[in-house]
Amino acid sequence: MPYALTPAQMREEERRAIEEIGLVGLLLMERAALAMAARLKERAVREVFLVCGPGNNGGDGLALARLLWLDGLRVSVRLLVPVESLKGDARRNAEILKKLGISLENPWPERPPEAVADAILGTGLSRPPEGAISEAIERINEYGQQGSFILAVDIPSGVDGATGLAPGIAVRASETLSFGFLKAGHCFFPGRELSGRFSAVPIGLPRPAAEGGFLSVLDDAEAAALLPKRPHNSHKGLFGHGLLVAGSKGMAGAALLSASAALAGGIGLLSCAADEENVLPVLQGGAPGALALPLGAGEDPSAAIRAATVGKSAAAIGPGLGNSALALGALRALWAAPPPLLVDADGLNLLAANAGVFAPRGAETLLTPHPGEAKRLLGREPGHPLEDAEALSRKFGATVLLKGASSVVVSPDGRRAVNLSGSSALARGGSGDVLTGLLLALLAQGMDAFDAARFGAFLHGRAAERLAGAGGGRAMAIAELARCDFFAGLEEGDEKRP
Numbered sequence: 001m002p003y004a005l006t007p008a009q010m011r012e013e014e015r016r017a018i019e020e021i022g023l024v025g026l027l028l029m030e031r032a033a034l035a036m037a038a039r040l041k042e043r044a045v046r047e048v049f050l051v052c053g054p055g056n057n058g059g060d061g062l063a064l065a066r067l068l069w070l071d072g073l074r075v076s077v078r079l080l081v082p083v084e085s086l087k088g089d090a091r092r093n094a095e096i097l098k099k100l101g102i103s104l105e106n107p108w109p110e111r112p113p114e115a116v117a118d119a120i121l122g123t124g125l126s127r128p129p130e131g132a133i134s135e136a137i138e139r140i141n142e143y144g145q146q147g148s149f150i151l152a153v154d155i156p157s158g159v160d161g162a163t164g165l166a167p168g169i170a171v172r173a174s175e176t177l178s179f180g181f182l183k184a185g186h187c188f189f190p191g192r193e194l195s196g197r198f199s200a201v202p203i204g205l206p207r208p209a210a211e212g213g214f215l216s217v218l219d220d221a222e223a224a225a226l227l228p229k230r231p232h233n234s235h236k237g238l239f240g241h242g243l244l245v246a247g248s249k250g251m252a253g254a255a256l257l258s259a260s261a262a263l264a265g266g267i268g269l270l271s272c273a274a275d276e277e278n279v280l281p282v283l284q285g286g287a288p289g290a291l292a293l294p295l296g297a298g299e300d301p302s303a304a305i306r307a308a309t310v311g312k313s314a315a316a317i318g319p320g321l322g323n324s325a326l327a328l329g330a331l332r333a334l335w336a337a338p339p340p341l342l343v344d345a346d347g348l349n350l351l352a353a354n355a356g357v358f359a360p361r362g363a364e365t366l367l368t369p370h371p372g373e374a375k376r377l378l379g380r381e382p383g384h385p386l387e388d389a390e391a392l393s394r395k396f397g398a399t400v401l402l403k404g405a406s407s408v409v410v411s412p413d414g415r416r417a418v419n420l421s422g423s424s425a426l427a428r429g430g431s432g433d434v435l436t437g438l439l440l441a442l443l444a445q446g447m448d449a450f451d452a453a454r455f456g457a458f459l460h461g462r463a464a465e466r467l468a469g470a471g472g473g474r475a476m477a478i479a480e481l482a483r484c485d486f487f488a489g490l491e492e493g494d495e496k497r498p
Contacts, residue, residue: 004215007123031203033063049113053120059090061119112146123161128168152176164188239268240444247279254320258437260482265441309337314443318347352376360397399449417454422461424473
């Protein structure tokens with residue numbers, strides 16, 4: 001499984017590899033340099049200016065300079081600290097360069113180099129860059145603006161490897177190669193944007209001894225492994241029966257988007273409890289595969305919804321529901337019912353406004369707020385997405401999917417994930433309603449809340465990327481997303497498809 005590690009977690013993995021397993025630190029540095037050299041060769045780069053700092057990140061850059069020089073590239077190195085101040089493997093690489101006659105004190109080029117390697121700070125950031133380091137970052141960014149390819153070594157200098165925050169000036173990279181594993185700072189803004197194209201490259205580190213506390217990051221291969229089995233010899237009763245409580249006068253479209261996505265998500269049966277006069281006609285015309293549970297206007301729906309939960313494998317409430325007393329009664333009925341429950345949109349607003357009414361459920365619960373809803377649930381301004389999701393999970397005893405450009409999933413048992421799929425195509429009304437329906441389908445088919453949330457967020461974002469295509473964030477109809485094939489490209493044949 002791909003992971004994103006904090007700098008502290010990465011240091012521990014490197015310590016374990018060297019001290020307990022017996023790997024040599026200089027070998028790990030050489031593997032990192034080889035990966036960077038290969039990437040520059042893929043781009044047919046012939047000239048590289050390397051800016052190296054005081055720690056192992058600078059040592060990676062020095063090792064890269066040697067490999068490139070030996071391959072015949074035009075290499076210039078600017079070491080920002082005296083050689084005598086370097087330690088360990090970085091010092092050894094500097095001494096090798098000196099013996100090869102490669103200067104470590106080259107001036108800043110007057111014209112933008114073809115490529116620049118940022119090997120200044122890496123994940124060792126402890127305070128905003130200042131002095132010579134700040135000036136070097138500014139120079140690198142100027143070269144980038146003038147057309148130089150900027151390769152960041154492990155993470156752009158100036159980006160916090162744990163949070164993705166940039167407390168001061170930071171390198172704006174064209175591409176970042178992260179060694180061993182992604183760093184958490186690659187996954188959150190502004191670090192995600194400053195990293196440019198980023199990927200993890202193997203350097204010989206073993207699989208982590210313990211996965212607890214790491215951020216999981218789905219890719220296509222890992223996502224495909226989560227697909228529930230769907231044998232040919234099956235029937236609708238095998239794939240769950242979900243209950244959706246959504247919609248109100250003027251908001252029937254939200255219910256329709258959720259219902260359509262649940263049906264596209266492979267659910268066996270879907271029942272929709274909704275306003276008989278204002279919502280059900282829209283649902284029955286737009287999503288004829290869904291069963292209808294009429295709720296009379298002005299009537300307390302609690303008893304009907306409690307009865308409707310019998311035999312259901314999962315339930316969801318919220319999209320377009322409104323904030324009436326009747327909506328609150330529906331939420332209270334579902335909160336007390338046994339099936340796994342997803343709460344979104346107006347359901348979350350009701351939860352925030354009546355927090356004292358809702359103790360943690362005994363059954364599995366998934367909350368899916370966007371930052372505005374998270375603010376209301378927390379009763380404070382949002383902070384870092386991961387910290388906010390963890391706080392919400394503790395407060396409600398629930399799995400939390402905090403939506404955003406980098407959506408975060410946190411479960412009460414400590415599992416954590418971040419989703420990197422998606423684009424600005426999802427920055428439009430209705431995208432959250434679509435996600436609610438897809439998640440309900442996955443929960444109904446037996447996924448636990450954590451896997452359903454990270455898998456559903458990945459599929460949702462990936463589908464938006466595919467549908468928007470060359471149009472980027474502009475060219476996608478939300479109704480098209482709600483009815484799309486969320487699983488396209490993840491597997492071959494129907495045996496595994498939900």
